[in-house]
Amino acid sequence: MMPARALEGLLLVVFALLPLALQPFWVIFVTRVLILALLALSFDLVWGFAGIMSFGQALFFGAAGYVVALLARDAGVTSVFVVLPAALAVGLALAFLVASFLLLGRHPPSITFVALGTLTGSYAGDRLARGWYYLGGQNGIPSIPPMTAGPAQVSEGVTYYYLALAFLIAVYAACRFLVGSQFGLALAGIRINEARMAFFGYSVQLLKAVVFSVAGAIAGIAGGLYAFHEGFVWPNMLGVILSTQIVLYALFGGVGTLIGAVIGVIAIEIVSFVLADAYPTVWPVILGVLLLVVILFRPSGLISLFVPRRIPGEVDGAA
């Protein structure tokens, strides 16, 4: 067992040095893992810390991916300084729109209502993309030109790896700051007893809408990075399967810890790759059983194998 901070430091060092030891194929693979880790963080923020069950994080991820793909295809805009802020803005705005419908009513919505509402949004996004010719229908938008930074291209490989890593570190640090702040304490209160919080005078629904929108922005950044990394976008990026996969990443790694979401992505992506190679036909079944075993016997996720359980409500300055 080691403290969570030590595990974070260890992962940081490993990720910083990894491209020096990896073949180009594996650099691309790990870059994808880093981007998906951003997406898993966005889910952990809303579910693990605020108790909002979002089955629709892929909607913000995919929508941002499509918007930057269209910017690149139709407007020739590929600058990292435009496309990634645009991806963030799309995720933020779309998540706030969804939150306005699902969270900002007069009466607090149930977890089931929000879960089904976000799932429906994800499904609707997928169907819209499949049916809209302008978005490429079933095939999506292929051949997105590489991202640029001034005259230089930022294409897949070591440069893109460090770009994704930089965003992951920045977003992780921002999430860590947020959940450790008084705002994070309010989120913990909402997660534990939402009704009680209203009697203190908190605008509970507004706080939930804010954190949901922030998570949408994170998913948006991930979508923008993913679109340029893969070079194409397709309807599955918006859909229910990816939305569910994001939930599994966090559950597998351990919710409410941030680092657990990152570990969940690493573990599932590596195991999926190995299983798909060894058992090309039945690997999804094996992966499903493995996920069930972990969730049943390690409900706190894989993170509980590495770090001791978080001391509840431990704060700076207490006592």
Added chain:
Amino acid sequence: MALLEAAGVTKAFGQLTALGSVDFVVEEGQLHGLIGPNGSGKSTLLKCIAGAELPSGGRIRFRGRDITDATPADRARAGLSLKFQVTSVFPELSVYDNVLLALQARSPLAALTFSRTRAGLHGRVLEILGELRRRDRAAAAAAVLSHGEQQWLEIAMALASRPQLLLLDEPTGGMSLEERRATGELLVPLRRSCSIVIVEHDLDFIREICDVLTVLDQGRVLETGTVEQIQRSRKVQEVYLTRV
């Protein structure tokens, strides 16, 4: 002007009428007891005042403002604070964080995000825990507190926002005699800063600390008056002698 005025408040759950046209007034600085047999509507009235239930009829005014349809959060911001009958502390959080959570409720979002009020509130959290003589328990999880300690923590949380009207639903429920005495000592000085409405079954406790009592029976006000007036009331004696 009275601090709180409930006029003709009714509350029905399907065919059951829990409150039938209740008039209830609380003055500034008053320690007002709300008593009555089980099912008389005490907790329902308190919930209607705090916003946990919306009345089926009647109006509730707080500091001259109509709050009948206001949300619990709006009422809390207006100066009402409720301690629930069932303790609803946040068991996973520390005692310190429970109090801080209640204290920071009115801080703006930006201040919460950047923890700008934390240093300012730190002293107040310790002060509140000191008043409860629980400063040494600040880092403990609320879940490990005894039932009596959780009740006190709940009162501390209700008081943290410096309300003008504190609503306490059975604050001594499940407490030992010694804990009840200590709770009384805690509550009486509070009248200098706020009015208090207490729902209690322990009549000795109510007699010792309240100025005014309202007796409810079958969802209606049976009698309102000073402790002496209530003790002499034939109607109240009848209810308590025949039904309790």
